[in-house]
Amino acid sequence: MIKLRTTLCLIIIAFSRLNESTADDYPNVVIFLADDQGWGDLSVSGNTNLATPHIDSLAHDGATIEHFYVCAVCAPTRAEFLTGRYHPRTGVSGVSTGDERLNADEVTIADHFKAAGYATAAFGKWHNGTQPPLHPNYRGFDEFYGFTSGHWGHYFSPPLDNNGQRVRGNGFVVDDFTDHAIEFIKANREQPFFCYLPFNTPHSPMMVPDRWYEKFTDFDPTMKHRDSEKEDVAMTRAALALCENIDWNVGRVLQTLDELQLRNDTIVVYFSDNGPNSWRWNGGMKGRKGSVDEGGLRSPFFLRWPGSVPKGLKTSQVAGAIDLLPTLTELANIECTSAKPLDGRSFAPLLRGATTELPERPLFSIWRNKVSLRTQQYRFDNDGHLFDIAADPGQQTDIAHEHPELATELSLQTKQFQQEMQALATAYANRPFHVGYGPSTTLPARDGVAHGTIQRSAKAPNNSFFENWTSTDDSITWDVDVGRAGKYEVVVYYTCANGDQGAELQLAMEAQGTNGSTQGDPATAFVTEAFDPPLYDKSKERVPRSHYFVKDFKPLTLGHLQLSKGQCALRLKALKKPGRDVIDVHSIDLNLLP
Known part of the structure; x- marks a missing residue:
C-alpha cells in the first residue's frame, strides 16, 4: 500500500509537469549494463586484446566518468542503480536465496520515468526479485523480457520470462535481448521511452557463439593481469569474445537510434556491475569481482547525449551507481520525489559543463564483512590501509603512516557505515x-x-x-x-x-x-x-x-x-x-x- 500511494503521487506530479512542457524536454533514455565486465575489458580503456568500437564511440561522442564505482557483485549494483541508495538499505545483501530481493517499498528509477509518461522496459538479467511485487513488471517496467535470477545456466534459446509468462528464447541471449529492445524502441519512437538493457555477459557460463569465438580460439593475450600467473587464458579468451559480442549489440541499438533520427533526443548510458570475473588485464588495479578494492569496483562509464553533453568530455570526479537515479531524472527534467532519502547525488552539472567538481564526500563500498571508502583522492581499504589513488591506482603503497589523522578519520567513517549497514542486513535477513x-x-x-x-x-x-x-x-x-x-x-x-x-x-x-x-x-x-x-x-x-x-x-x-x-x-x-x-x-x- 505504501508503494502504491508513492507511485500515485509520482504519477500526479509528473504528468502535471509533462502537460506543461514540450516533448523535447523529455529525452529518451537507453541504459546498457554489462555483467562481470571489468573497466579494462574495452579497447577505449587501452586494452589491445580486443576491439569495442561501438562502446568506444560513446566515450568519443559523449562524456566519460573516469572514476565511476559500482559494487563488488551483481545484485547490489542493480539495487543501487535502481534506487539511488546503498544496497543494504534496500534489502539487498547478496546474490541468491532471497538476499538479492529489493524491498517492495523502494521507489525505482523506472517508477519515476513511468510516472512521467515514459514507456518503460527492461530486457535481460533483473536479479532483484522474482515473485510479485518484486518482479520487474511491478517495479515500474511496462515490459520485461529476460530472467530474474542472478545468472542463467544456458545462453542459447533458454527458458525465459516475458512479462511473467514462461517462454523460450530465440538464439543467443544477448542478441535476443537486443532484438526485443530494438522492437521496443521502434514501437515507442513517437513518445519518450526508458529502455534498460541489463546484459548477462561476460558472466559465466562462458558460452560464446562461434562467430565471436573464432577470433580468440588460439589467442595469447598480449596484455595480461598484473599477476599473470593467476590468469586463466581460456577464461580470458571467452570473456573477450563475449565483450566483442556486447559491443556489436550496442552498435545495433545505436544504429537503430540513428535510423529513427532519435540520436540527439536520446541519452545513452553504458556501465558494468562489478569488476572482471577472472584475473585478466584491468589497468594494473588491485582486485577483481568480489573485491572492495579498485579492481573490483571501478567500472567504465559513458553517457552520450548529442547537443546537450559536450563531445569527448572527461571528468575525474568520483561518482557511482547510487548517483544515476538523481542524475538521469535531473537530465530528463523529471521530478525526483521519494519518501526515502537518497545516498546518491546528481552529477548532471558536470555533464552540462556548469562545474568541474562537486563537494567532497565519501563513497562507501560494502560486500559481506568487507568495507572500503573512496574519497576524491584516496581509498581506505578493509585492512586499514590508505592509498593515494591519483598517484597509485594499483594500491601498491600504503601511506596511512604518513597521514595518521586522515586514516583515523576515514577508519571511523568506515566503521560507522559498516555497523549501520550490517544492522540493516540483519533486520532484512530470512524474509519470507x-x-x-x-x-x-x-x-x-x-x-x-x-x-x-x-x-x-x-x-x-x-x-x-x-x-x-x-x-x-x-x-x-x-x-x-x-x-x-x-x-x-x-x-x-x-x-x-x-x-x-x-x-x-x-x-x-x-x-x-x-x-x-x-x-x-x-x-x-x-x-x-x-x-x-x-x-x-x-x-x-x-x-x-x-x-x-x-x-x-x-x-x-x-x-x-x-x-x-x-x-x-x-x-x-x-x-x-x-x-x-x-x-x-x-x-x-x-x-x-x-
Missing part, C-alpha cells in the same frame, strides 16, 4: 517469499530448502534444480508470506526417469508455530508420466569443468490448495515412491483462482 501479490507466483528451487537426501544440481543456487530425491522422508520447503487468502492451483515443474513414475506428491501449508502440522487440505497428485530429457548441449561453453546444468521440465498440476493470509511454510513431499528416485524439481507455480 511473496505469494499471492499477483495472479501467479513462481517459487523456484533457488528459493527452496532441501531436507534429507535432496541436493542441488549446482553449487550456486541460482538456476539450479533439486535432484537426488530418494526417500519419502525427504522434502522441500519454501517459507512464504501469503498476501491474499484464497484457493490456488498448484503446478510443479518436474522430470522423472522412466521406471520412477508413480510417486504420489503432496504440497501442504504448515502454519508458523504449529511444529510442522499440516493446515487445511493439501494438494496431491500422482506422477503418471515419465519425462527425462537430456541436459542442454554445452558444446559452446569455452571453459571446461562448468557446474551449470540445464534441462527442460514438465508441468504437473497437483490440484488446489487453500492458503491463509500471512506467513507459513509450504512443504513438498512424496507420500509414495515406487522407483529409485521421486522426481527432480525445478519450481512450483501457485496460480490464484477466482
